[in-house]
Amino acid sequence: xxxLHRGIVxxxxxxxxxxxxxxxxxxxxxxxxTPHLEDAGQRGFVAIEIDGLGYRYLRQAIRAGTMPYLARxxxxxxxxxARWRCGLPSTTPASQxxxxxxxxxDIPGFRWYDKRTGxxxxxxxxxxxxxxxxxxxxxxxxxxxxGSSYTNMFDGDARLALFTLSAMGRDRFFENVxxxxxxxxxxxxxxxxxxxxxxxxxxxxxYVGKRAxxxxxxxxxxxxxxxxxxxxxxxxxxxxxxxxxxSVMMDIYRHMPAIYAAYTxxxxxxxxxxxxxxxxxxxxxxxxxxxxHIDRIRQTYTxxxxxxxxxxxxxxxxxxxxxxxxxxxxxxxxxxxxxxEVHAGEGEGEDEGLAERRARFLVDEIRGLEARRRGPIPAxxxxxxxxxxEEELLAEALEAxxxxxxxxxxxxxSSGSLSHLYFEVTPRQMDLGEIALLYPxxxxxxxxxxxxxxxxxxxxxxxxxxxxQGTLWIGPDGERLEGEHPLAGYE
Numbered sequence: 001x002x003x004l005h006r007g008i009v010x011x012x013x014x015x016x017x018x019x020x021x022x023x024x025x026x027x028x029x030x031x032x033x034t035p036h037l038e039d040a041g042q043r044g045f046v047a048i049e050i051d052g053l054g055y056r057y058l059r060q061a062i063r064a065g066t067m068p069y070l071a072r073x074x075x076x077x078x079x080x081x082a083r084w085r086c087g088l089p090s091t092t093p094a095s096q097x098x099x100x101x102x103x104x105x106d107i108p109g110f111r112w113y114d115k116r117t118g119x120x121x122x123x124x125x126x127x128x129x130x131x132x133x134x135x136x137x138x139x140x141x142x143x144x145x146x147g148s149s150y151t152n153m154f155d156g157d158a159r160l161a162l163f164t165l166s167a168m169g170r171d172r173f174f175e176n177v178x179x180x181x182x183x184x185x186x187x188x189x190x191x192x193x194x195x196x197x198x199x200x201x202x203x204x205x206x207y208v209g210k211r212a213x214x215x216x217x218x219x220x221x222x223x224x225x226x227x228x229x230x231x232x233x234x235x236x237x238x239x240x241x242x243x244x245x246x247s248v249m250m251d252i253y254r255h256m257p258a259i260y261a262a263y264t265x266x267x268x269x270x271x272x273x274x275x276x277x278x279x280x281x282x283x284x285x286x287x288x289x290x291x292x293h294i295d296r297i298r299q300t301y302t303x304x305x306x307x308x309x310x311x312x313x314x315x316x317x318x319x320x321x322x323x324x325x326x327x328x329x330x331x332x333x334x335x336x337x338x339x340x341e342v343h344a345g346e347g348e349g350e351d352e353g354l355a356e357r358r359a360r361f362l363v364d365e366i367r368g369l370e371a372r373r374r375g376p377i378p379a380x381x382x383x384x385x386x387x388x389x390e391e392e393l394l395a396e397a398l399e400a401x402x403x404x405x406x407x408x409x410x411x412x413x414s415s416g417s418l419s420h421l422y423f424e425v426t427p428r429q430m431d432l433g434e435i436a437l438l439y440p441x442x443x444x445x446x447x448x449x450x451x452x453x454x455x456x457x458x459x460x461x462x463x464x465x466x467x468x469q470g471t472l473w474i475g476p477d478g479e480r481l482e483g484e485h486p487l488a489g490y491e
Contacts, residue, residue: 039257044147046248046298047260047309048291051092052267053284054315055083057275066281067288070310073295079310086314091415093123093132093153095313100143100156100260103136109415113422120413126168129153133166147258148251150244156260162247163240241265245290249297255304262313263287274318319417322451330419331412333449338439340409432457432464454486 050058058081062071073079086095091110098104111122123129133154142157149158153165161167244261251259266287270280291310298306323329331342411422423430425438435457436443446455447466455466462475470483 041304042257043305043307044255044257044259045307045309046252046294047258047311048248048294049152049260049262050266050284050287050310050312051262051264052270052275052314052316053312054275054317056315057270057280058312060276061281061284064281066285067291069288069292069295079308084311089415089418090314090316091123091418092313093129096153096262097132097136099311099313100152100154101133101136101140102143103140105136107132107136108420109413109418111413111415112420113411113413115411115422115424115427118424123153124165126165129165130168144258144260147256147260148247150247150259150261151240151264152260152262156258158258158260160251160256163244241286241290245293248294252294252297252304252306253301257304259306263290267316270316275316276318316416326451330414334410334412334421334442337442337445338410342410342412344412344414429458432459453490 058067061067062074065071070079074081086098088094089107089109091107093110094104094107097107111120113120121128123132136154137157142155144156144158147156147158147160149155149161149164149167151163152161155161155164155167158164158167241263244263248259248261266280266283269283270277273279295308298308322333326333328336329344331344334340335342409424411424413420413422423435423438432443443455443466446452447468453467457464459473460475462473465472465474465486467484467486469488470481470486472482472486473480
């Protein structure tokens with residue numbers, strides 16, 4: 001590179017740094033977020049989590065040209081692509097607890113059952129997630145100490161936690177914005193604001209169009225239109241995403257030492273359409289653009305140097321629900337085989353948990369805005385919107401409480417393709433041998449069923465994994481295998 005080219009590049013970088021400094025400095029003042037000057041000379045990190053994206057589908061997206069910016073980072077060796085195994089259960093609560101606190105002990109899924117109290121634990125409720133965080137963080141320092149957390153379950157000891165379930169109500173994006181400040185924020189990022197408005201309108205049209213198409217195809221069995229539906233589509237696919245990206249960029253200006261932002265759009269779409277579907281890959285294209293914006297300011301504004309990490313908390317495998325494939329639910333199958341009452345928890349996967357989390361975030365932000373609006377019309381509009389959202393959330397909560405109060409002899413709690421069985425004859429965990437004494441044919445029937453790939457349980461100090469091909473015992477003295485390895489054939 002000649003001295004002239006280098007001079008032009010240096011001038012461009014200086015102008016860009018000046019622009020970012022002026023823009024995000026003004027935004028930070030309007031939002032009441034001061035620069036973080038402690039240890040500003042030390043390197044920080046920005047972690048971007050793509051919820052639910054597995055290695056296989058990331059490679060597929062790169063090959064298909066869906067994520068051109070990320071592909072360029074990899075091909076130019078500015079980033080290295082690596083696999084990691086999140087272990088079992090492959091769900092957001094367990095993975096994020098491990099990432100942010102180094103401890104995910106006793107988080108067996110997205111939902112589980114406490115035999116001692118007869119209660120279901122569901123990781124979409126702020127109080128539940130807060131209690132889990134208090135337990136896993138005991139005696140530990142969170143990864144985000146002094147930093148920022150966006151759209152996460154746990155806050156990792158972050159100083160600022162926005163759209164984070166364990167810190168619900170603690171921080172809001174517009175917490176300190178008053179009157180004229182909204183115009184200032186608009187003037188600072190008119191393109192982003194107009195994009196939010198345009199994409200919101202487009203998302204609403206797509207939502208209504210999909211509902212109409214489904215009704216025309218089916219003419220029946222199409223779930224009723226709810227006020228919550230399009231609002232959550234807009235909130236997740238547009239507002240939360242854009243606010244998160246803007247906040248991460250502003251935090252780089254503010255020299256925050258640790259920044260962790262999760263994007264959930266791909267995960268939700270993949271749950272409904274498949275992990276490698278066209279719709280899911282389309283969500284990754286939009287996310288690739290967010291990564292580009294964040295990385296640009298990271299490289300240009302270097303008051304604090306940042307390492308960039310792009311990761312996923314877990315992957316997923318496309319599958320057919322048990323009841324769709326076999327005409328009855330797992331609970332009905334168990335009831336047939338045991339002759340006992342089997343009660344199930346609310347829902348099966350994580351996607352409905354995402355929807356309720358976003359609804360709670362939206363209500364929280366509206367409540368904050370409502371307290372500061374002047375004039376009867378804006379206040380009434382905000383109040384009406386909040387009350388409508390709260391009514392739908394309350395209806396879901398009452399239904400969930402009714403489910404939780406039921407009692408049976410066997411309880412089933414499912415997190416995607418992982419199902420936990422609880423036998424209420426005793427409050428302690430039962431060995432496989434004890435289960436076989438009560439229900440002699442149950443374990444063989446479970447193993448033989450074409451929709452069940454693996455049965456896992458305990459026998460004394462040993463963990464036992466059984467499939468149609470073989471059985472593996474894992475204990476303090478090592479492993480013992482009979483037949484083929486039960487995990488053979490799984491990646």
